[in-house]
Amino acid sequence: MNLARESIELVEQVARILWFEGTKHGLRDREWMALRFLSRANRFSRTPSALASYVGTTRGTASFIIGELERLGYIERKRSAKDKRSVMLSVTQQGKKFLARDPVNVLVDAIAVLDDEAKVRLRDALRHVLDQSDAAEQRHHTDVCKRCIFLREDRIIADGKTAAEFSCRLFRAPIAEPEVELLCTSFEHHRL
Ligand code: SF4
Incomplete structure (x- = not known):
């Protein structure tokens, strides 16, 4: 039995929960990924270009995702105080609340019941x-x-x-x- 390959087969199936067709609770998989990322990113990474790099998409697609999340009231953009050309994105209170419905929570909950040693491993x-x-x-x-x-x-x-x-x-x-x-x-x- 090749344990490394078996693990990857399992990871592939876990990924199906992350990547899906259509929408869940009104958001596409990449929009969920973006919202999740922005709720955990530091101030240097809450920018359109960092978001594009994290989601693995073009700047154009990232801009579309940002527009959609903004339209729904889950994120807001502000001009940087230091550099007026740069934009900082943040998750609104409504967005934070909406993350309780994140489809990946099923994975988070499954891991949360493991003991601490297993989680660290x-x-x-x-x-x-x-x-x-x-x-x-x-x-x-x-x-x-x-x-x-x-x-x-x-x-x-x-x-x-x-x-x-x-x-x-x-x-x-x-x-x-x-x-x-x-x-x-x-x-x-x-x-x-
Ligand atoms: S590059 Fe990013 S992760 Fe590294 S020390 Fe600076 S802020 Fe932290």
């Missing part, structure tokens, strides 16, 4: 697969900021206590502690 195995395929295909996947090669952590002493202070060496910007858990399309992992 599953996550790490999927990450290993992505890391390895990135190297083979010379690309990089989107992942959480805390694993990124560009994240810098400094220890500072304030009021007699030691605290962590984070910054991004790529964007040359401070990163708030909760942001290290968010997704970034510019993520790069440490290569061994």
Whole structure:
């Protein structure tokens, strides 16, 4: 029995839940993917071009998806305060509420009942697969900021206590502690 191949056969079938014909609760699969991504992305990745890269589509298709989500009131776009030409996308309260109906929640719930050790093993195995395929295909996947090669952590002493202070060496910007858990399309992992 080839365990690696058997695993991929299962992943293929899991993917059928992610990719479907038509709509579910009024959204197409890519629109769901975009909404899900925007609810988890950091401020550098909530842009039309980062969204296009994450969903794996052209800028034109991403623009159509953004327009549709905006029309339905699930996201809103704002001009960046620093650069008026760039646009920042955010999920509205209505969009956050709507995510409770996300078709992938059935997968999330199935994983949630595993014990913590099994969850960590599953996550790490999927990450290993992505890391390895990135190297083979010379690309990089989107992942959480805390694993990124560009994240810098400094220890500072304030009021007699030691605290962590984070910054991004790529964007040359401070990163708030909760942001290290968010997704970034510019993520790069440490290569061994
Ligand atoms: S440290 Fe990496 S993941 Fe975090 S914001 Fe910078 S490029 Fe993105």
